[in-house]
Structure formats: C-alpha cells, structure tokens
Amino acid sequence: MSGAVVFDLDGTLIDSAPDLHAAGSQMLTEFGAAPVTPAQTRSFIGNGVPTLVERLMGAAGLGSDPSQHAACLAAFTRHYEASPTANTTIYPGVLAALDDLEAAGWTLGICTNKPEGPAVTILRAFGLLDQMKVVVGGDTLPVKKPDPAPLFHAFDALPDGPRLYVGDSEVDAGTAQAAGIRFALYSEGYRKTPVADIPHDHAFADFAALPAIAALAR
Ligand SMILES: O=C(O)COP(=O)(O)O
Numbered sequence: 265m266s267g268a269v270v271f272d273l274d275g276t277l278i279d280s281a282p283d284l285h286a287a288g289s290q291m292l293t294e295f296g297a298a299p300v301t302p303a304q305t306r307s308f309i310g311n312g313v314p315t316l317v318e319r320l321m322g323a324a325g326l327g328s329d330p331s332q333h334a335a336c337l338a339a340f341t342r343h344y345e346a347s348p349t350a351n352t353t354i355y356p357g358v359l360a361a362l363d364d365l366e367a368a369g370w371t372l373g374i375c376t377n378k379p380e381g382p383a384v385t386i387l388r389a390f391g392l393l394d395q396m397k398v399v400v401g402g403d404t405l406p407v408k409k410p411d412p413a414p415l416f417h418a419f420d421a422l423p424d425g426p427r428l429y430v431g432d433s434e435v436d437a438g439t440a441q442a443a444g445i446r447f448a449l450y451s452e453g454y455r456k457t458p459v460a461d462i463p464h465d466h467a468f469a470d471f472a473a474l475p476a477i478a479a480l481a482r
C-alpha cells in the first residue's frame with residue numbers, strides 16, 4: 265500500500281526545547297540581556313529560528329533592531345549547532361510508531377520550521393534520517409509554515425496516495441488546512457491553546473495510536 269506521512273519535528277517527534285533554551289540563554293548572556301524561563305522559550309518555538317530569536321530578544325528587552333537581530337541570530341545558531349542534541353529526547357513511542365507505519369507501507373518525511381541543517385543533524389543523531397525520505401526545513405524554500413508550500417514540497421517528493429501530516433502546533437494545523445491535507449495533532453508538544461481550538465482531523469497523546477489514525481486516511 266502506498267501513501268505518505270509527513271511529520272513536524274520540534275514538539276512532535278522530539279522534545280528539543282531544552283537545547284533551544286540553552287542556545288537562547290547563551291545568546292542572551294553574550295548580549296548582556298536578562299534570562300528568560302524555559303517555559304517562555306518553549307512558547308516561542310514553532311515559527312522558525314529567526315522568529316524564536318526575535319521573541320527571545322523581545323522578552324529579554326533587547327528590542328528589534330535588524331542588525332542586532334542578525335547578530336543575535338548568528339550567535340544563537342553558533343550555540344545551537346555546537347550542541348543540538350545534548351538535552352533533546354525523542355517522545356515516547358515515536359520509534360515504534362515510525363517502524364509500524366513503515367511496515368504498513370507508508371513512506372515517511374519531515375516538514376519542520378527548524379532550519380534544514382540542524383534538522384538533518386538531529387535526525388541523524390537519533391538514527392531517524394534513513395527513515396525520512398524527504399526533509400524540508402524552515403530555510404529550504406523562501407517561505408515557511410504556515411505557508412502551505414513547504415508541506416506540498418515534502419509530499420511532492422514522496423509517493424502518491426493518501427497523505428497525513430502530523431504536528432504539535434497551531435502553525436502545523438494552519439499549514440495543513442491551507443494545503444487541504446489531513447492533519448493529526450500530537451497534543452503533548454508545544455501548542456499554546458486547547459486541543460479543541462486547534463483545527464484537526466485527529467488528535468492523539470500517545471504515539472501508539474498513530475498507526476491506526478493513519479490507517480483511517482486510506
Ligand atoms: O520553530 C522552529 O524552529 C521549530 O519548529 P517545528 O515545530 O516546525 O519543528
């Protein structure tokens with residue numbers, strides 16, 4: 265059987281917030297700014313690294329000067345690339361669910377707003393890269409989610425057939441809606457609003473439920 269399942273990365277397959285927070289904290293320290301909390305950083309994830317840095321700068325009182333933003337973005341990237349996985353974990357049940365989906369004939373891919381470079385590095389570190397037949401990052405195209413183009417780009421690289429996008433956030437839901445693609449919401453990631461307020465075809469809190477959800481898309 266054919267068909268493709270594409271996943272968001274941060275807050276969906278992996279809990280990357282601790283390493284993003286560490287890189288953000290090092291960046292803020294470097295610029296002499298006040299620290300932010302891990303919960304603040306988590307709430308800033310989902311629209312890509314440039315926006316994460318902009319939100320960190322705002323919360324820490326660094327303002328929004330474009331040249332300062334460029335310097336902060338470069339510092340953040342340097343710190344994150346130096347340590348992208350030390351405190352990042354795969355969510356429970358993800359590995360078994362990916363294996364089950366593959367065994368059921370689904371081809372798998374990634375559509376994240378994380379830049380493609382660190383996304384590939386992290387997937388490789390966790391042994392997931394070979395399973396992902398396409399990786400679309402926040403800098404792969406000139407536009408990011410919630411623009412539907414990156415999601416179409418991912419599915420276009422995968423076999424025809426039923427399509428399912430799996431993500432954790434309002435941004436992912438908006439992207440799937442804009443693309444007209446079926447969406448499964450992982451409720452345990454970085455969403456900011458109640459599950460009921462986020463448009464979705466399916467919602468799940470345990471990855472063990474995902475193969476059966478995917479089967480409904482066939
Ligand atoms: O904001 C980010 O960089 C991460 O985003 P993701 O949830 O699209 O993987």
Ligand SMILES: [Mg+2]
Binds near residue numbers: 272
């Ligand atoms: Mg996410």
